Amino acid sequence: MTKKILSYLNSILLLFLLVACNLNPRIEHELILAQELIKSQKYSDAIFLLEKILKGTVPTALKGKVYYQLGELYSLHFRDYQTSLKYYEKLRQISEDPKWQIKAEEKKAEINFLFFRNYNESITIYKKLVSFTPRLENYSAFLLRLGQSYLYNKNFEQAEAIFKRIGEDQDSRTAGKSLYYLGLMSFIKKEYLVAIDFWKEYLKVETNKESIVQTKFLIANAYETIEELKKAYNLYYSLMGEYPNTEVLKQRLTSIYNRRIARKR
Secondary structure, eight states: OOHHHHHHHHHHHHHHHHHHSOOOHHHHHHHHHHHHHHHTTOHHHHHHHHHHHHTSOOOHHHHHHHHHHHHHHHHHHHOOHHHHHHHHHHHHHHOOOHHHHHHHHHHHHHHHHHTSOOHHHHHHHHHHHTTOSSOOTTHHHHHHHHHHHHHHTTOHHHHHHHHHHHHHOTTOSOHHHHHHHHHHHHHHTTOHHHHHHHHHHHHHHOOOHHHHHHHHHHHHHHHHHTTOHHHHHHHHHHTTTTSSOHHHHHHHHHHHHHHHHHHHO
């Protein structure tokens, strides 16, 4: 979903809330104007107006939606993730609606994971999100992110437990991906043969071409690292025309060719 569509949907949501709330006419006018500014992609002006509105008396439900919209604007259009986090946290604190609390936590976890790489914080939030009963709609995605957070934080034991849990879950939509990350974890730990085995199993279930190509490249790299040079060369060569960085492939092929020649001397 594009940034423009997300902003538009948020605008629609706020306009519906205007109908439900008995607002001061001035605030109502300013909110409508803010949504028009967003639709016109005048995001700085919209932020200025929304933050001005928050300085007045605004019903809590509507204030929470304004916090969310400001979080989206700062994140999507200005990449100001610190300010975005501030508004998502304000939403979490004031909202009595579990759905909005979950939305706020999801956004906070995503920013910490993707942009700040604050894996300690993303672990804390994703653990909360996967603990809800009944399971949230995005449970599988949250659990995978929890495993990735442990992995990138080098908490290998916890990461392995999460990825195996995903693989054993018959209802999981990310079971295949768990094999990829088990392979990546083994590669990081320099257990190259184990990594290759996991990635070969992953390739049996993956259908995305880009993911397949990237995984084959990693397998070739693992073979090269353990001096299985013929296997590495053949796999790298098979990726010509598919791997996006042709120069890197040529460098790997040349390096392996020279090493194999040197062996024969």
